[in-house]
Amino acid sequence: MRKILIVGAGQSGLQLALGLQSEGYEVTLMSNRTADEIRSGRVMSTQCMFHTALQHERDLGINFWESQAPKIEGLGVSVAAPDSTRAVDWVGKLDGYAQSVDQRVKMAGWMETFAQRGGQLVIHGAAVSDLDYFSRTYDLVLVSAGKGELVSMFGRDASRSPYAEPQRALAVAYVHGLGPRPEHPDYDAVRCNLVPGVGELFVMPTFTTSGRADILFWEGVPGGPLDVFQGVKDPSEHLALTLELMEKFTPWEYARATRVELTDAGGTLAGRYAPTVRNPIGRLPGGGLVLGVADVVVANDPITGQGSNSASKCAASYLASITEHGDRPFDEQWMQGTFDRYWETAQHVTKWTNAMLGVPPEHVLNLIGAGGALQPVADRFANGFNDPADFENFFYEPEKAQAYLASVSGA
Structure with a gap:
């Protein structure tokens, strides 16, 4: 039985651990x-x-x-006008519903399941020196802890990382008491509110430790009016700031948030990081090799909501690569090939996310604007969040966007 060590218990690490466990790996x-x-x-x-x-x-x-998490059936986009009304407002219907489960709920539950099924669970913050030892005792070591010392083993791939600095300041609040969206009170949707030159507000239903809730998530252009959460330690102050900014920049969302309260004292988060693609293989001082997983090797800004999706897809791709490899050694060539297989999917996420961080060109504004009049455009854009590869067909190049709009509108 092959022995595999996974360092890091997030979406990718736990999903991969449970998958390998079900295939009989130690x-x-x-x-x-x-x-x-x-x-x-x-x-x-x-x-x-x-x-x-x-x-x-x-x-x-x-x-x-x-069965407990809200079924998210749509994805809506609003664009703020200079007078704080909406220049654009539409919702696309998803072909298959989306869901959000607070990672505190999911990771804790999965970790307990892994242990109950006989997995070896070690509570320890691993250092590079630990991995140097473990690389000699395991057939494969995977690093899925996306922060800290271990990430420094994986060098930045400059050719795939156009941004050296964070492109957004992030601020999250989990709340109870948010009212329904009046435009579609009968079903749940993620709402993306774009405030040109300022940032974005995302509102999404979720399932948390206390049941159904909603997430209010600001992404602010660094140095701009939304970049005010750094150093805010008090959760209630964080929520008050969130609502104050909603009232100013997205009053249509603030109108349903007048009675919200935080789900719990741990229901806020703020930070920033530079979107980065790294080389997938880490080299240890003793000569051993480790393979990076998900955010360790491909960390995108959350503006397109792809982090947990990419982590799940990476875990599934790596699981297939490991099980198909049989008893052969997990050498450097296999590691590179395993990452390259995942990159076939991940490259589309990175390209799209980096595009959304910039100032949108005219043809993209036309596409987003057309979603209000042409439901197929709204639906296709919404379903691109599930399959970002489709954006290659109509999003990046003006000619393709124009041809697509013409085909939908019959022009």
């Missing part, structure tokens, strides 16, 4: 926190997962919260 999982510490800690992300990523969980039988 899996050790290292986490720097216990399940109880995760469950009672601070929120970690916004995680709206679309159909393909959710299906990977279903395939492994680990979709434990599917």
Whole structure:
């Protein structure tokens, strides 16, 4: 039985650990926190997962919260006009529903499941020196801890990383008491509110430790009016700032948020990071090699909501590469090939996300604007969140966008 060590217990690490476990591998999982510490800690992300990523969980039988989490059937886009009304407002219908489960709930539950199924769970914050030892005792070491010392082993791939600095300042609040969107009170949708030159507000239904909730998520252009959360430690002050900015820049969303309260004391998060693609193979001082997973090797800005989706897709891709490899050694060539296979999917996410961080060109503004009059355009844009590869067909090049709009409008 082959022995595999996974360092990091997030979406990708745990999904991969449970998948390998189900295939009969001897899996050790290292986490720097216990399940109880995760469950009672601070929120970690916004995680709206679309159909393909959710299906990977279903395939492994680990979709434990599917019946409890809100079914997100649409994805809406609003663009603020200079007078704080909406210049654009539409909602596209998803072919398969999306869902968001607070990672405190999911990671704690998956970690307990892994241990109950006989997995070796080690609560320890791993250092490079630890991995130097472990690389000699395991057939394969995978690093899925996306922050800290371990990430420094994986060099930045400058050719795939156009941004050296963070492109957005991030601020998240989990709340109860948000009213329904009056335009579609009968179904749930993620709402993307674009405030040109300022940033974006995302509003999404979720399932958290206290049941149904909603996430209010500001992405602010650094140095701009939304970049005010750094140093804010008090959760209630964080929420007050969130609402104040909603009232100023997205009053249509603020109108349904007048009675909200935080889900819990750990329901806020703020930070920033530069979107980065890294070389997938880490070299240890003793000569051993480790393979980076998900955010360790491809970290995109959350503006397109792809983090947990990419983590799920990476775990599924790596699981296939490992199981198909049989008893052969997990050498450098295999590691590079395993990452390259995942990059076939990930490259589309990176290209799209980096495009959305910039100032949108005229043809993209035309596409977004057309969604209000042409429902097929709204639907296609919404379903691109599940399959970003489709944006190659109509989004990046003016000629393709124009041809697509002409074909839909009959012009």
